[in-house]
Amino acid sequence: MSLLEFEDVHQSYGDEEVLRGISFGMDRSDVEVVIGPSGSGKSTMLRCVNRLTDIDSGTIYLDGEPVTTPETDVNDLRRRVGMVFQDFNLFAHRTALGNVTLGLREVLDYSKEEARAEATSQLERVGLADQADSYPAELSGGQKQRVGIARALAMDPELMLFDEPTSALDPELIGEVLRVMRDLAEEGMTMLCVTHEMGFARSAASTISFLDEGRVVERGPPEQLFEAPEHERTGEFLERLTSLHGGQQG
Amino acid sequence: MSAEAAEEPGEAVTTRGTIGVELGRRPLFYAVLAPFWAWLLVRWAYDWVVEPGTNVTAREPFFPTEPFVAAGETLRGVAAGAPAPVGGVLDWLAGGFDFVAFGLEALPQLAAGAWVTVVLTVVSILAGLVLAVPLSVARVYGTRAVRYPALAVTELVRGTPLLAQLFVLYFGLGLTKYVREVPGVGVGVLPDTAVVVGLIGFTVNSAAYQSEYIRSALLSVESGQLTAGRAIGLSKVAAIRHVVLPQGLRFAIPGWSNELIYLIKYSSLASFITVRELFFRAEAIGNETYLFVEVYSVAALFYLALVVSASAFMSYVESRVAIPGLGTTGR
Numbered sequence A: 001m002s003l004l005e006f007e008d009v010h011q012s013y014g015d016e017e018v019l020r021g022i023s024f025g026m027d028r029s030d031v032e033v034v035i036g037p038s039g040s041g042k043s044t045m046l047r048c049v050n051r052l053t054d055i056d057s058g059t060i061y062l063d064g065e066p067v068t069t070p071e072t073d074v075n076d077l078r079r080r081v082g083m084v085f086q087d088f089n090l091f092a093h094r095t096a097l098g099n100v101t102l103g104l105r106e107v108l109d110y111s112k113e114e115a116r117a118e119a120t121s122q123l124e125r126v127g128l129a130d131q132a133d134s135y136p137a138e139l140s141g142g143q144k145q146r147v148g149i150a151r152a153l154a155m156d157p158e159l160m161l162f163d164e165p166t167s168a169l170d171p172e173l174i175g176e177v178l179r180v181m182r183d184l185a186e187e188g189m190t191m192l193c194v195t196h197e198m199g200f201a202r203s204a205a206s207t208i209s210f211l212d213e214g215r216v217v218e219r220g221p222p223e224q225l226f227e228a229p230e231h232e233r234t235g236e237f238l239e240r241l242t243s244l245h246g247g248q249q250g
Numbered sequence B: 001m002s003a004e005a006a007e008e009p010g011e012a013v014t015t016r017g018t019i020g021v022e023l024g025r026r027p028l029f030y031a032v033l034a035p036f037w038a039w040l041l042v043r044w045a046y047d048w049v050v051e052p053g054t055n056v057t058a059r060e061p062f063f064p065t066e067p068f069v070a071a072g073e074t075l076r077g078v079a080a081g082a083p084a085p086v087g088g089v090l091d092w093l094a095g096g097f098d099f100v101a102f103g104l105e106a107l108p109q110l111a112a113g114a115w116v117t118v119v120l121t122v123v124s125i126l127a128g129l130v131l132a133v134p135l136s137v138a139r140v141y142g143t144r145a146v147r148y149p150a151l152a153v154t155e156l157v158r159g160t161p162l163l164a165q166l167f168v169l170y171f172g173l174g175l176t177k178y179v180r181e182v183p184g185v186g187v188g189v190l191p192d193t194a195v196v197v198g199l200i201g202f203t204v205n206s207a208a209y210q211s212e213y214i215r216s217a218l219l220s221v222e223s224g225q226l227t228a229g230r231a232i233g234l235s236k237v238a239a240i241r242h243v244v245l246p247q248g249l250r251f252a253i254p255g256w257s258n259e260l261i262y263l264i265k266y267s268s269l270a271s272f273i274t275v276r277e278l279f280f281r282a283e284a285i286g287n288e289t290y291l292f293v294e295v296y297s298v299a300a301l302f303y304l305a306l307v308v309s310a311s312a313f314m315s316y317v318e319s320r321v322a323i324p325g326l327g328t329t330g331r
């Protein structure tokens, strides 16, 4: 059974239909990379999974249960689905450690000591134990994003959503974030990643989806999309991306 | 704090305000304020021993006035015998001594009034804050059903004169009747009826203004912050409380300082509903002595000292709660 399943998902903003019937499934421990031009609906697709955006029709299933029904406990859903943002969105008033402890304390009801211990080990996991007491403004972009990942991981999610996690970073900081993502993938985390880092996609993805104008135009294992794309659009887009973002292997 | 300083980890600790740092920064300023407060606190304690509460009866002055009266008389005597220009100057100087003597005489009364002014201001701003936070959250994040009532209350209060509000509460609604019935009012250290009505008026008024400051501060918190809070599973209320408010309230501090300063001065309007605060006592002394200019000048110095202290305190608070990169310290 799929861990995450989209079934004919449609979503519009006003008159503009942004998702036009998305259907696909991912198994546990899959790494799905989503690529596509700006405005094609990639972010919207991710936001539908944890209900930051509500869909118009269709169904999304997490671990076999529909999560797009009115009865769904969205706070619990969001606890189970971690999200990493393009512009980090670290809590600006809390230290790196404080960013990670907030959910532990307020959502999972950890005690202060438990939360601190758990948060410290999550920061260690992303290589930032030494920055625990730094505020977001005192961290580099790459460090911020790793704290963002630790914050999401602390909730012990079943699925992680990444929305262009490296596209706001200086080129020399991209590698440290991709490395963390690659480690996560190797540990068996199920990941739905919007990213244009082709090195990462090629080596870490189990499947790549090419999204265009709200539709999955083509989907398949990396070798297939890179070597023998079925659609001309896919080939062109990948070629362009590879020349732009091919370098980082993480 | 410079932008570079914010980049340095560890810098965070040293830039946090401490009283020591504040003192070192403006020594002269504190050299003037410190004795004022030392005197005022001793004065309050001394008068309170006889009668605690807001209706303090001032006792005798600490500083003898005779030397100044005598100096004034002596100077005037010399002035009478001196040639015109010198005599004029001496006369003027003698007036200065008279003023000091008069001021010293008036100080205990004014200190008793200043106590009420401080109580009105501090209680109203804090109680106002407690009301303003939910009001502003309702305005920014509430559904229609709470947003519009909150807007209506805020606009009604901000759109009408404070003095009129006090009159409505005191004379119009006859709030005194009900307040008087409340057990504890006017007993022991608790404020008496008129003061309570004043507190209610200022609290409501200040809540409306503070909610405006906080509302715009909340709007300046990046929307991604709330999203990130929701994304880890916080409910909307929890995300507002733990993510948006801690940032928004920090952004609101400058506006809040303004409100505190306004409130110190506007509290003088309480004299119109018989609250014996600083302005009321100054006016009473004026009515008795006809030395209105003199007594209002001394009262003005009191207000000035209170306002300057409040703004120094608020900048201390601001630096105390500052977070690198957030609000006034970074960006």
Ligand SMILES: Nc1ncnc2c1ncn2[C@@H]1O[C@H](COP(=O)(O)OP(=O)(O)O)[C@@H](O)[C@H]1O
Pocket (backbone or CB within 6 Å): A013, A018, A036, A037, A038, A039, A040, A041, A042, A043, A044, A045
């Ligand atoms: N909150 C919103 N309100 C209205 N339109 C939106 C909103 N978010 C996204 N859109 C529109 O939906 C389309 C898809 O956006 P998005 O999912 O962010 O695309 P992508 O992430 O692929 O660039 C865009 O045309 C964008 O303008």
Ligand SMILES: [Mg+2]
Pocket (backbone or CB within 6 Å): A042, A043, A044, A163, A164
């Ligand atoms: Mg996007």
